[in-house]
Amino acid sequence: MILLVVEHARGNVSKSTYEMVTCARQLGREGPVTALVLGSGIMAVVNEVALLADQVLVSDRADLAQYDSELWSAAVAQVASEGDAHTILIGGSRSGREYSPRVAVKLDAPLLEDVISVTAEEGTLSAERYTNLARVTERITARAPVTVITPKQGAFAAAMPGTHAAEQFDVDLDLTARRVQITEKSAEKFSRISLAEAEIVVAGGRGVGSAEGFRNLVDELADRLGAAVGATRAVVDAGWRPYAEQVGQTGKTVQPKVYIAIGISGAVQHLSGMGRSKCIVAVNRDADAPIFKVADYGIVGDVNQIVPAIIAALSR
Amino acid sequence: MRILTLIRQVLDAEETVHIRSGEIDLNGSKLVVDTMDEYGVEQALRIRDSGVDVEVVALAVGPERNQEALRTVLSMGADRAIHVMTELALDPIPLSKVAAQIAQQERIDLIFCGGQQSDWDSHALGAATAERLQLPQVTWVSALEVHGQTLTGRHDVDDGSEMFSVQLPAVITTQQGLGEPRYPTVPNIIRAKKKELRIETLDQFHVDLKLNVLGAAVQAKARLHKILDGKDAPAAAAELVELLRNEARVIP
Amino acid sequence: MSNPATEKMRRVTGGSFLIEDLAPEDIFTLEDLSDVQRQIERTTIDFAEKQVQPQIAAIEAKDFSVMKGLLRKAGDLGLMAIDVPQEYGGFDMDKVTSALIAEKIAICGSFSVAFSAHVGIGTLPLIWYGTAQQKEKYLARLASGEWVAAYALSEASSGSDAMNIRTRATLSADGKHYVLDGEKMWISNAGIANLFTVFAKIDGEKFAAFLIESGTAGLTVGPEEHKLGIRGSSTCPLILADCHVPKENLLGEAGKGHHIAFNILNVGRYKLGAAAIGGAKYSFRSGVRYARERIAFSKPITSFGLVQQMIADSAAGIFAGESLVYRVIGAIDASLAERDKTAANNTAEIQKHIEEYAVECSILKVWCSEMLERVVDQMLQLHGGYGYVEEYPAERAYRDSRINRIFEGTNEINRLIITGWMMKRAMQGRLALLPAIQRVMDEIMAGPTPREEREGELADQHFLLANAKKLSLFCAGAASQKFGSGLVDEQEIMGALADMIMEVLVLESAILRTEKMQGSSPLAVLMVKCYAARSFRVVETAGERVLGAVAEGDMLRTRMTILRRLTKHEPENTVALGREIATAMTAAGRYTLQI
Ligand SMILES: Cc1cc2nc3c(=O)[nH]c(=O)nc-3n(C[C@H](O)[C@H](O)[C@H](O)COP(=O)(O)OP(=O)(O)OC[C@H]3O[C@@H](n4cnc5c(N)ncnc54)[C@H](O)[C@@H]3O)c2cc1C
């Protein structure tokens, strides 16, 4: 069977789960697409998933209320071995990529990490993934009885839910106590438009000068365009913006129709998160800034003059 | 306490990636210690600098040139280094097998490794190593303190960050936010020359490779490079908006 | 500490390159760097790129707190203590290491000048001539970058003519102080320095050097000069008016100050050569990166032959320069490795060994500063209009490079030194130049000889090199036949001979280095071929200039026949070579030896 570990948050199935379903169905491997839901108080999630998968396995327990890499990997490995899964799909979220290696080690399986495509051909899985800070696409293959795959977020289309609810089974898990204690959680507040899904992203860098500059320039322009807001690491480190808005190697990867970079130098680590946007626009006063090398359109000038002028021009 | 820092030698992020006959070619390019790994080295040194009795051991697995990277880490201040020499490119799962065995042999209490590899873009090495050693792990750590056998700190998760606490032994994956890695100073470089760099062969670790890399390609998207001079801000802005609306058709 | 590679190398005498042939294994090259040297190089690169580069705007705006902060950081890394003895907190390392640092720090001209004025002319006089007490008092502070040093020799009326300084020192009535009066000009680091080495004549006669702390009464730093380039480095006049300097701050012996002034310059010159290589590589990198992004006629301009030609010519110049600089400094290290380290006066030994290579030091200074100028000019050119505005680094590099032909002895003065030094050594019988000239004359008079058969990829380049040597000796012979010791007054001929001598050393270094690489860099082969073609033209033109000036009529005709015979060769296809070089450099986005 193909085992798919459901990602969910606040009672909703995450978009990445829908993408994994597509990935599983396109794979060309036999066996039912089996969704595993781990958590506590997750009935709504189970019902939602039932419309996507061929069967649903559920472990609803208090000790699974909060994610933990050891618990999750133990649970998934146990279910996978008991159910003889040959393919295990785990979300390409930060947590998915954190516990999937543990699953791979437990099952002595290869790990196809963060893949943008994957197909099976007679026992061999071929996949593509980005490497070298997303500048390179590599083609890889794995041939093993069991394989763990994490599909890259956003790389697969979301599956359409069916009308027939799949059968649900409870699973019994052997879990030990968690060893990493979480003493405080600072969840980021959610912005109107999700960065990962937005068609237009307006992002600001250190060049906007201050948290206030960010609001007046970047937020303002984003509002005008109905866009999501992104930021560079420099801006996040300065405390002007929350981490959730960070784009780049250690932040989010986005691929919008247009990415508008305001006062961003274009460091490789930033480019690795937005370099595949369909159209890139840059405003920077340094004509030599690397961001212009990847820009389709741009203006060399001071953001404090150019951005208000753009906002004004938009209302004309 | 003994700390193991896992080191990888990678292409400097500022360098162009060269692909020749479908393979990434590092020949002639500037190679460096992966920045993410350097944060771990720095963190280990800071723990030692704070007065804790620590030995910092660096490990690299790869071709001979990796010794340059290990020398750099010794020059930063690590106490000794181990190089497992191989021409094979190991993906994180088999690589973790080597790391775990070395950690066991060396009776390591704390392992640092970069949150993401800047060549393979993988997050897996720390977790896979932890699993092999049956250790807890904390990934994407951006602040860390040691109190006796307890580690506390902050790390990034899917939707924000968390404060954590965990008992040693443990695996920590590192990233920016921790102290900026120090440069090797001239006196430390001179001292490092006398430090131990032990060389091992790969065969004793019995790794088996389950992944194959078939080929690599760079598809740089051709960009239009229509860059306007902003000396006359309103005019440039108007032209840009016009282009985005009517030429690129990306904004309403 | 030094590189084991240099310790094993054969020792060569200064100037002998003109009359002897070396094998590839006899020279030091960048490929021979030790692990330690590479690590120090790496630290310097990181420091320059991550700490200095982001601050260039502030440096250029003369924000001296930034400059001082960076100097301090460089000191913390140990980069200022390479030449400093261990007992004063230094590392007493080899000269190749300090040259590598000079090279890698040279990405910003202003910082580079401040740095080298401090570690070189600023600190070296104290290291070489200071008493134990003086070193105790100042050296550790200079080596750590806590204090900044400056060297004050030039005056408004005496720059090249430095022996003619007018600043006077007189012993005070109580015999406790020297009292200095006069005015110094163009003093690098003056505005930020804590310690000045000031040259003056005691009683208007005895040349002497004094260590003067900033803040000493009677010492005033004048206003900053408004300069063409290196605008972020401080350059000011110094006014000494009744300036009381404690007697114990006399540096070295009274009456021997000019030795201090001039011996220091050898080091300054070879380091300037190394810094010019660094500046050229940096300028090259930004030029090539610009060019490959710049689209004209719907193509990147790097696809145009004439743009490629600029890239290839610059790259070949850098390659030759690298070969030259590290060969010479490696030879100095090899010589220093042999010195008697137990000698009572270790620093006198060091100076003697460096002074042996004075002619090579001058060659590094002149040749590299002119190579740099050619590179920054071509890199500016391929920026088109964007090269002419401040938004791009090409403009600054172009301005900053210009000073290198002026200070540390103008290139005219150094050209005179090059030929003059060779002549002097020959006269003293310390360099077998005269027998060598005789041999060449005899060989030539015996009529045409078949070309010596030689194996190997660089056989043609070896042929050019051998003939360049012969032609230089032949012209030197012709010139001295005509003018005898009066040749020193025929500056244009001295200059032309210097050009020939320089090219011989450069070309030989590039060829031997390439051979020492044993095919590991096909690009090096292309570059040495390109460079040899250009170099040989320089030799030929200079040769014609000399011959035209020393003979006429039949004599001139005979000599020109000889010149033609020595210069006859089939040209390389430098167009094809250039394209190949440019393509590789463009792909790399910087100067590289790997295709
Ligand atoms: C291991 C690692 C991981 C990293 N991960 C990430 C990541 O995920 N995301 C990320 O973004 N970075 C990341 N970084 C950091 C990255 O290297 C850069 O430091 C960062 O992206 C720079 O942010 P910036 O462009 O805002 O700032 P800067 O590089 O300082 O650029 C500011 C730009 O604004 C321009 N500017 C200034 N004032 C004005 C003005 N008035 N008008 C117009 N323009 C102006 C300047 O010319 C400059 O180009 C990472 C680094 C490391 C080492």
Ligand SMILES: Cc1cc2nc3c(=O)[nH]c(=O)nc-3n(C[C@H](O)[C@H](O)[C@H](O)COP(=O)(O)OP(=O)(O)OC[C@H]3O[C@@H](n4cnc5c(N)ncnc54)[C@H](O)[C@@H]3O)c2cc1C
């Ligand atoms: C930015 C800057 C920084 C400097 N830093 C220092 C410093 O830190 N300490 C210090 O002591 N000095 C310093 N100098 C001074 C520098 O060394 C002198 O400017 C230089 O030696 C030339 O001297 P001059 O300016 O008097 O020119 P001159 O000697 O007047 O030369 C003028 C021209 O005549 C030529 N010339 C002179 N004499 C002869 C000759 N005999 N034969 C042929 N041609 C000749 C020269 O080559 C030159 O082309 C600095 C200068 C500058 C511009």
